[in-house]
Amino acid sequence: MSCGVTVPYYSEPAVKISILPEVDSNPAAATFVLFNEDHTLGNSLRHLLMRNPRVVYCGYSAPHPTEEKIHLRIQTEEGYTAVEALQKSLDDLVSVCDHMLDTFTESVTEFATAIEASEGTADQMQE
Amino acid sequence: MSSAVDRKKRFVELKSNRIEHPSSISFPPVGAYEHEDVFSIEKFQKTFKVQVIKLTDDHIEFDFVGIDAALANAIRRILLAEVPTMAIENVYVKNNTSVLHDELLCHRLGLIPIYADPRQFDFKFAEDEATDINTIVLSLNVKCTHNPSAPAGASDPNVRYINSTAFSRDIKWVPQGPQAERFAEDPIRPVHDAIEIIRLRPGQELDIDMHCVKGIGKIHAKWSPVSTAFYRIMPQIDILKPIPSELVDKFVDCFSPGVMTVSTDSKTGTKTVSVANARNDSMSREVMRHPEFADSVRISRVRDHFIFSVESVGMLPSAVLVQESIKVLREKAMRVKLELNQLITNSNGETGAGDADVSEAS
Numbered sequence: 001m002s003c004g005v006t007v008p009y010y011s012e013p014a015v016k017i018s019i020l021p022e023v024d025s026n027p028a029a030a031t032f033v034l035f036n037e038d039h040t041l042g043n044s045l046r047h048l049l050m051r052n053p054r055v056v057y058c059g060y061s062a063p064h065p066t067e068e069k070i071h072l073r074i075q076t077e078e079g080y081t082a083v084e085a086l087q088k089s090l091d092d093l094v095s096v097c098d099h100m101l102d103t104f105t106e107s108v109t110e111f112a113t114a115i116e117a118s119e120g121t122a123d124q125m126q127e
Numbered sequence: 128m129s130s131a132v133d134r135k136k137r138f139v140e141l142k143s144n145r146i147e148h149p150s151s152i153s154f155p156p157v158g159a160y161e162h163e164d165v166f167s168i169e170k171f172q173k174t175f176k177v178q179v180i181k182l183t184d185d186h187i188e189f190d191f192v193g194i195d196a197a198l199a200n201a202i203r204r205i206l207l208a209e210v211p212t213m214a215i216e217n218v219y220v221k222n223n224t225s226v227l228h229d230e231l232l233c234h235r236l237g238l239i240p241i242y243a244d245p246r247q248f249d250f251k252f253a254e255d256e257a258t259d260i261n262t263i264v265l266s267l268n269v270k271c272t273h274n275p276s277a278p279a280g281a282s283d284p285n286v287r288y289i290n291s292t293a294f295s296r297d298i299k300w301v302p303q304g305p306q307a308e309r310f311a312e313d314p315i316r317p318v319h320d321a322i323e324i325i326r327l328r329p330g331q332e333l334d335i336d337m338h339c340v341k342g343i344g345k346i347h348a349k350w351s352p353v354s355t356a357f358y359r360i361m362p363q364i365d366i367l368k369p370i371p372s373e374l375v376d377k378f379v380d381c382f383s384p385g386v387m388t389v390s391t392d393s394k395t396g397t398k399t400v401s402v403a404n405a406r407n408d409s410m411s412r413e414v415m416r417h418p419e420f421a422d423s424v425r426i427s428r429v430r431d432h433f434i435f436s437v438e439s440v441g442m443l444p445s446a447v448l449v450q451e452s453i454k455v456l457r458e459k460a461m462r463v464k465l466e467l468n469q470l471i472t473n474s475n476g477e478t479g480a481g482d483a484d485v486s487e488a489s
Binding site for chain 1: 151165171178182187189191201462466
């Protein structure tokens with residue numbers, strides 16, 4: 001029975017992303033805060049951002065182990081903004097996932113069909 | 128590109144006391160990027176390969192080739208902690224006269240894997256009412272009694288008593304609304320029949336209702352869909368100079384079974400050794416303890432070749448779990464992308480409104 005205390009077993013944050021205030025407003029540098037995220041998304045995005053030649057610096061950190069958020073710092077070269085870089089990395093991650101899912105599904109189907117076929121021949125041999 | 132740099136990019140080399148260039152070096156300083164260091168989805172689509180090695184409902188082993196550790200690790204982490212399943216969350220104990228008190232009993236019940244497709248259910252958020260699309264109701268009603276037909280002097284509790292143990296198979300599904308119809312073909316039940324919940328003696332009784340909800344392993348391990356999900360990085364063994372015939376057996380014993388193969392010349396009896404299957408090696412580096420094999424072998428790992436092994440608890444087939452984990456990662460990226468666009472539009476909107484005020488004033 002409930003004893004008056006409810007522990008939320010699943011929740012979504014009201015705010016998913018924010019940008020930390022900077023001293024100057026240079027769009028080529030920003031620190032994004034991603035709420036309810038950890039190394040799973042942080043490291044994936046950092047990897048994709050660092051392979052973008054127009055990104056000068058990228059790093060992420062989990063500021064505190066009990067706070068469910070990460071900081072993602074992006075600095076870019078002139079004429080390119082941190083927001084654009086993040087948008088590109090997110091688009092890239094979506095495409096990577098799409099391709100991974102297609103390729104994986106394809107090879108699982110292929111493998112299962114091959115097994116079925118070989119079992120079929122085994123059955124025929126038994127007959 | 129020089130072959131030494133190429134080797135560094137492709138392999139992590141193992142030395143007797145250290146690992147050489149372990150971290151990815153695909154991130155050169157700005158201006159020094161080579162074509163292959165720049166990420167492009169077209170290139171990824173060309174180089175990325177998947178190969179399934181073993182496949183059953185419980186276990187899948189497959190290779191991801193042409194992917195960075197950051198992404199492979201994301202998939203592994205999601206499998207462990209973020210692919211949703213259904214598990215018992217609320218337990219309503221109407222009667223419990225067993226030796227275990229309610230809290231421990233509830234904890235044990237929560238950990239029993241429930242065979243239910245989580246994709247057919249919604250998350251139940253704190254403010255939501257329980258409905259047939261976010262909650263499964265189960266009940267456990269077991270009473271232990273003396274067995275009237277037990278032979279005199281029997282000492283085995285299973286013979287002397289009826290229901291001397293409450294098993295997971297005693298948990299019964301109570302379909303709500305259209306659930307009976309929706310899951311008629313594959314009814315909801317505990318994944319395993321013979322999980323011992325508690326032992327009972329005559330007069331002891333359990334009368335319990337349970338509510339299962341959808342959740343993720345990050346919140347509590349009972350929602351984790353895998354028993355294990357891990358990857359190894361593909362071993363690569365190069366024999367740099369021929370191993371003398373008399374040392375071949377000793378050399379072969381330095382590696383895991385099946386890694387090396389020996390061929391014997393039928394006339395002279397000379398043995399030659401070659402690598403048969405580096406995949407099986409445990410990378411023990413035993414060979415480096417023997418000075419006679421110094422400089423004759425090079426052991427490394429292929430940086431972008433991941434051998435995944437995923438064992439399902441049983442709610443979903445192992446291959447489906449991997450598919451779901453990729454979908455979860457995609458969903459994360461989509462969510463951030465949408466909210467980022469919203470954030471940008473909102474902040475632009477604010478400055479836009481400010482400009483309008485200024486023009487009005489002038």
